[in-house]
Amino acid sequence: MDQKLKYIGKYIPIHDAKEKVSGKIVYVGDMELHGMLHAKLVLSPIAHGRIKHINISKAEALPGVIAVFNYKNSPEILYNAHKWIEGIEVIRDERLFTSHVRFFGDRIAAVVAESKEIAEKAANLIEVEYEELPVILDPEIAKKADSYPIHPDGNHFFSKEIKCGNPDEKMKEGFLTIEDRIETPKTHHAAMETHACIADTDQIGNITVYTPCQVIFQVQLIVSEALKIPRNKIRVIKTTTGGSFGGKGQPILEPIAAFLSYTLKRPVKLVLDRTEEIIATRTRTKTIGTVQTAVDKEGNIIARDIHMLVDAGAYTTNGEAIAVAMGKKTFKLYRIYDQRYVAEAVYTNTLIAGACRGYGSPQIHSVTEINLDNVAKALHMDPVEFRLKNLVHPYDKDPTGGPELGNARIIDCVKKGRELFEWDKKYSRPKQAGRYARGVGMACGAHGNGYFGAYPDFITLSLRINEEGTAVLKGAFHDVGCGTNMTMMQIVAEVLDLDVSKIYIPATDTLVSPFDSAGTQASRVTFVCGGAAKKVAEQVRAKLIAYGAKVLDCMEADVVLEDGYVWDCNSIDLKISYGELAVITQKRYSEEMGATMTYQSPGNPTSYGAHFVEVEVDTMTGRVKILAYLAVHDLGKAINSGFVEGQIQGAVQMGIGMALSEEITFDSKGKVTAGRFSRYHVINAPDMPEVQVELIERLEDLGPFGAKSIGEAATVPTAPAIINAINHALDVNLTVLPALPDRIMDAIKSKTKERV
Amino acid sequence: MLLEFDVNGIKRKLDVDPEMRLIDILRDKLGLKGTKEGCGEGECGACTVIIDSVAVNSCLVLAIQARDKQIITIEGLEKDGELDLLQKTFINQGAVQCGYCTPGMLMSCKALLMQNTNPTEKEIRLAISGNLCRCTGYTKIIRAVREAVETGGMQNG
Amino acid sequence: MDKFTYKTPVTLEELVESLKSANENTYILGGGTDFVIQMRKKRLSQGVIIDMTGIRGLNEINMDEDHIRLGANVTYSQLYNNPFIRAHVACLAQMAIKVGSKQIQNMARLPGNIVNASKAGDSIPVLLALDASAKIINSKGETKQIKVQDIILGMGKTILNRDEAIIEILFPKPTINTRSSFGKIGHGARNELTIANVSLAMITEYNQINNIIEKACLVVGAVAPVAFHAAQAEVFLQSKRPSRLLIPQLADILQKQVETVLKGNVSSKHKINDIRGLAFDVFENIFTDVI
Ligand SMILES: Cc1cc2nc3c(=O)[nH]c(=O)nc-3n(C[C@H](O)[C@H](O)[C@H](O)COP(=O)(O)OP(=O)(O)OC[C@H]3O[C@@H](n4cnc5c(N)ncnc54)[C@H](O)[C@@H]3O)c2cc1C
Numbered sequence A: 001m002d003q004k005l006k007y008i009g010k011y012i013p014i015h016d017a018k019e020k021v022s023g024k025i026v027y028v029g030d031m032e033l034h035g036m037l038h039a040k041l042v043l044s045p046i047a048h049g050r051i052k053h054i055n056i057s058k059a060e061a062l063p064g065v066i067a068v069f070n071y072k073n074s075p076e077i078l079y080n081a082h083k084w085i086e087g088i089e090v091i092r093d094e095r096l097f098t099s100h101v102r103f104f105g106d107r108i109a110a111v112v113a114e115s116k117e118i119a120e121k122a123a124n125l126i127e128v129e130y131e132e133l134p135v136i137l138d139p140e141i142a143k144k145a146d147s148y149p150i151h152p153d154g155n156h157f158f159s160k161e162i163k164c165g166n167p168d169e170k171m172k173e174g175f176l177t178i179e180d181r182i183e184t185p186k187t188h189h190a191a192m193e194t195h196a197c198i199a200d201t202d203q204i205g206n207i208t209v210y211t212p213c214q215v216i217f218q219v220q221l222i223v224s225e226a227l228k229i230p231r232n233k234i235r236v237i238k239t240t241t242g243g244s245f246g247g248k249g250q251p252i253l254e255p256i257a258a259f260l261s262y263t264l265k266r267p268v269k270l271v272l273d274r275t276e277e278i279i280a281t282r283t284r285t286k287t288i289g290t291v292q293t294a295v296d297k298e299g300n301i302i303a304r305d306i307h308m309l310v311d312a313g314a315y316t317t318n319g320e321a322i323a324v325a326m327g328k329k330t331f332k333l334y335r336i337y338d339q340r341y342v343a344e345a346v347y348t349n350t351l352i353a354g355a356c357r358g359y360g361s362p363q364i365h366s367v368t369e370i371n372l373d374n375v376a377k378a379l380h381m382d383p384v385e386f387r388l389k390n391l392v393h394p395y396d397k398d399p400t401g402g403p404e405l406g407n408a409r410i411i412d413c414v415k416k417g418r419e420l421f422e423w424d425k426k427y428s429r430p431k432q433a434g435r436y437a438r439g440v441g442m443a444c445g446a447h448g449n450g451y452f453g454a455y456p457d458f459i460t461l462s463l464r465i466n467e468e469g470t471a472v473l474k475g476a477f478h479d480v481g482c483g484t485n486m487t488m489m490q491i492v493a494e495v496l497d498l499d500v501s502k503i504y505i506p507a508t509d510t511l512v513s514p515f516d517s518a519g520t521q522a523s524r525v526t527f528v529c530g531g532a533a534k535k536v537a538e539q540v541r542a543k544l545i546a547y548g549a550k551v552l553d554c555m556e557a558d559v560v561l562e563d564g565y566v567w568d569c570n571s572i573d574l575k576i577s578y579g580e581l582a583v584i585t586q587k588r589y590s591e592e593m594g595a596t597m598t599y600q601s602p603g604n605p606t607s608y609g610a611h612f613v614e615v616e617v618d619t620m621t622g623r624v625k626i627l628a629y630l631a632v633h634d635l636g637k638a639i640n641s642g643f644v645e646g647q648i649q650g651a652v653q654m655g656i657g658m659a660l661s662e663e664i665t666f667d668s669k670g671k672v673t674a675g676r677f678s679r680y681h682v683i684n685a686p687d688m689p690e691v692q693v694e695l696i697e698r699l700e701d702l703g704p705f706g707a708k709s710i711g712e713a714a715t716v717p718t719a720p721a722i723i724n725a726i727n728h729a730l731d732v733n734l735t736v737l738p739a740l741p742d743r744i745m746d747a748i749k750s751k752t753k754e755r756v
Numbered sequence B: 001m002l003l004e005f006d007v008n009g010i011k012r013k014l015d016v017d018p019e020m021r022l023i024d025i026l027r028d029k030l031g032l033k034g035t036k037e038g039c040g041e042g043e044c045g046a047c048t049v050i051i052d053s054v055a056v057n058s059c060l061v062l063a064i065q066a067r068d069k070q071i072i073t074i075e076g077l078e079k080d081g082e083l084d085l086l087q088k089t090f091i092n093q094g095a096v097q098c099g100y101c102t103p104g105m106l107m108s109c110k111a112l113l114m115q116n117t118n119p120t121e122k123e124i125r126l127a128i129s130g131n132l133c134r135c136t137g138y139t140k141i142i143r144a145v146r147e148a149v150e151t152g153g154m155q156n157g
Numbered sequence C: 001m002d003k004f005t006y007k008t009p010v011t012l013e014e015l016v017e018s019l020k021s022a023n024e025n026t027y028i029l030g031g032g033t034d035f036v037i038q039m040r041k042k043r044l045s046q047g048v049i050i051d052m053t054g055i056r057g058l059n060e061i062n063m064d065e066d067h068i069r070l071g072a073n074v075t076y077s078q079l080y081n082n083p084f085i086r087a088h089v090a091c092l093a094q095m096a097i098k099v100g101s102k103q104i105q106n107m108a109r110l111p112g113n114i115v116n117a118s119k120a121g122d123s124i125p126v127l128l129a130l131d132a133s134a135k136i137i138n139s140k141g142e143t144k145q146i147k148v149q150d151i152i153l154g155m156g157k158t159i160l161n162r163d164e165a166i167i168e169i170l171f172p173k174p175t176i177n178t179r180s181s182f183g184k185i186g187h188g189a190r191n192e193l194t195i196a197n198v199s200l201a202m203i204t205e206y207n208q209i210n211n212i213i214e215k216a217c218l219v220v221g222a223v224a225p226v227a228f229h230a231a232q233a234e235v236f237l238q239s240k241r242p243s244r245l246l247i248p249q250l251a252d253i254l255q256k257q258v259e260t261v262l263k264g265n266v267s268s269k270h271k272i273n274d275i276r277g278l279a280f281d282v283f284e285n286i287f288t289d290v291i
């Protein structure tokens, strides 16, 4: 089948590569509108308190300042930026500017001025007096009933249990039960483009918002809710996005910029600097997981009990959704028929959590996969062998009744990885004495494909072949840099047999793009939107054939479509282009060569991956060097092989950060101590290993050309694989991520003590 | 304050605010928006430009320090409508995803190749240690530099 | 609103002229890699900036009978790329390539590192180990030569007056027996582009003929407000034959000294691990061929 594919599977550069390498591409921060004003936020310098007094007079007096807004002169409406579609229940607790600050970085005010320099100066002149309140940084303290409430209803705002079988009973039957408690850190998305937004309002109050977002219709909804303005007065245009990773999923600046522009009737630009980006947007949810796994003598997992404490930070946002999402993953990777997952979510006076690449999967898998290595160790079993005994098989059912797993090929991933990585040899290699200790580790991961089974998951697309023979695909696609547009173009090109360069996707715009239920979220784009692109292209293809037959006066079965031309296979001399056929069809039959349709996601199979890593740990200083890295993924089919490889390599970079270096830290009063890149270490080129990528391309029945998701799935196994490798190298049990040098040294030292 | 310098081969004479950094002048005065600001403290490299043949963070250079200097920005790499070899290899190798780090990354790599026509992998990695990329994991960027070295060498030879 | 004004001396005479009106709002600008960040953080927007970088002749690395002389505008890249420095003042070259990133190395200079006087300044332990001095010029045109050791008083504090500028760094020429190395372990997990958590500069006079370390000089950075000589370690190594067996003892001595300086400060406890690692790195680096 593969040989016949012309576009699917190839590496074709991202659609805007040329504009990007030449510096011509325009991000929202590069845009200038006539008469544009500049806004600067004022953020809370304390972690918890009430504003007693705010003095804006000095700021207002500065020449060039247009206006200053704070809780006194802005809407009091509460909203939850996580809500992306009407009909889902959310806790509303966020407002534009607050008088009750709940974390270091909470929004107090915004200054609007003629230039960004003036806005910055004025922001610095605002004086605020606070009544300080008790600060809670530790989620375990927040969980206690008597902890000082950050929100009126207390700090423990959500709990959820998901269960299959009878874990309590089965747990007792275990030959061996291993318990671990593992902490994962709050981390920063670190997209290189910080959050930025422009809003413009015309004389009759129509607002246009330009934003590098992940869901235009969510932006429209949130702006509408926060400002109480009808949706049809709000137009959202997605701009070129300089990375997002979930960070730009929730509208943060959009309602503010819209409010400022709407009030002042001028275009307003709001761009965050890196410190604001770190503290005042969203973070990866911190979690504390406890897990107990019971196995029999042969190494079959017989029961598991998982408890996750979710630290949502100062506001709810997706705290409930992520707690549930994490749980679902735990039933899709191993054949465990007696299992309980319990999650509890709490507020703390720390940075707000949100979606971050993997949506909880990297956290939950860190907890469970590190634990499984400890189980294997206790059983004196090779961790690969142990996993192979327990992993799910293709077409297994979800024991909780969730969406079916589909063509689940995790076993193939592990077997392939074991062979390519020379796992058996490396794992059993005798330990060398000396300063540098080597070890290998691996971990598996599972991630979904969309919202099917949980939330509405559909997209409407419109595809038309125009008179020139080029095709226009309209849809709410949000390419955040991972090649969504080209992926769609390749799918359409393949179905229509039309060169990709002839397929055009217009800007994503609520005024132009047909409705899409969820945007770039939940790893749904390739699977759902790609499925839709394939379907709509098939409809257009059917039209090309039907009208081709009429025009060529032949049987439909004899119509050939190739490279933008149509002909009758019995008379190859007469070839007409798709454009000509479209013109004739319009003229003769009053029909256009296009189709519009709504596609419902057909399922939610699981994407899998297994990562293998070899590390060398300096036992004197606790520094870790990654010597070799292999990522094997079951993604059904790579639509664009280059993008897939790039996604995996980038995802591993992020996962290494979670394992080794990235952590947002606070002082005892809740002030962020890692609010800059000099203190928040993103892995740079010298420390980044060459990531070898291997794909298991066993087609998924429900996916377009067999494809499943990869971008999020790829970051799931990284952190636990690395921690397992360090644990293997040192024979320790690290339980707090990231494994910073001092944590590694503490682990080494406590082990030495144990021995004495 | 009057500033005279050469940007991408064009002599410029500008009246600039003395607090301005080179990045502000390039973006706001000259409209050369290809140079990006990702941190403003020398840590991310998105703002990298070439000054007198070496890579520099334009967020840490004051206007005055650019006087009489020759500056190359991302907009200056393309010659007569033809992309520079490195720009082409970045596209070929898939070294570009979101593109936000790309201008700075290209300028660091260009500066490297201006000084060292045959860098080792380690030298390439060190040359971009001050350029963060969150999308690619750097591998394809390194491959792009290697491809430029190899084809560049062939073109010369 | 008042704004910055700039002075752009091209000669030392013009520099002296520029320094004449210096007051607390006068700033000397080298590569700007510290200054620009501070200027923005402190929102400085008024005063006079004297840009050193255009002064002719200060970007050279020279040598006379007894000294190596580095002009105030010599960048870290220049140091690293200089074959003589690389071969004979290894600690300086190794330090230079460990400062920040390439972009930083291309702009930043030694005087800025000295005057910035950060606890973690990488050049400081090296310059102390080299027994380097700075040549300082004032607004009267007088010059004086002061040991770097005596210039830095504490974190961010130096003896320099507002009307003084460093125009040269100089240190005694290495002998044929001089061997040196610099090591640094950064904050956090990253290896490049990090602020030092601990650094160590070591210079030895090693007589290969009789295989004896005649003299050793070790300076520890980033532990105390100002880098300090590890005096016991220096005594320990004197007259010893280099061997791998020495290293653990050297590490113990250095560790003790760092512990004493830290006085049980728990937040810095892993500096103790790092100094041990550095003892091995630096010693092995210097004596690889003979141990
Ligand atoms: C991203 C980044 C990474 C860094 N990494 C490191 C690192 O790894 N190690 C390290 O040590 N430092 C590091 N630094 C700090 C900085 O680069 C060094 O301290 C550098 O040596 C400063 O030199 P400069 O020429 O840029 O000084 P400037 O910024 O120009 O000046 C710094 C101070 O010195 C004064 N000054 C400058 N020149 C003179 C002179 N000739 N006479 C008198 N006073 C003078 C200035 O007035 C100012 O107060 C880093 C900085 C950044 C932004």
Ligand code: FES
Residues within 6 Å of the ligand: B036, B037, B038, B039, B040, B041, B042, B043, B044, B045, B046, B047, B048, B057, B058, B059, B060
């Ligand atoms: S913006 Fe200059 S280095 Fe980040």
Ligand code: FES
Residues within 6 Å of the ligand: A192, A242, A243, A481, B095, B096, B097, B098, B099, B100, B101, B102, B132, B133, B134, B135, B136
């Ligand atoms: S391509 Fe997105 S940061 Fe490098």
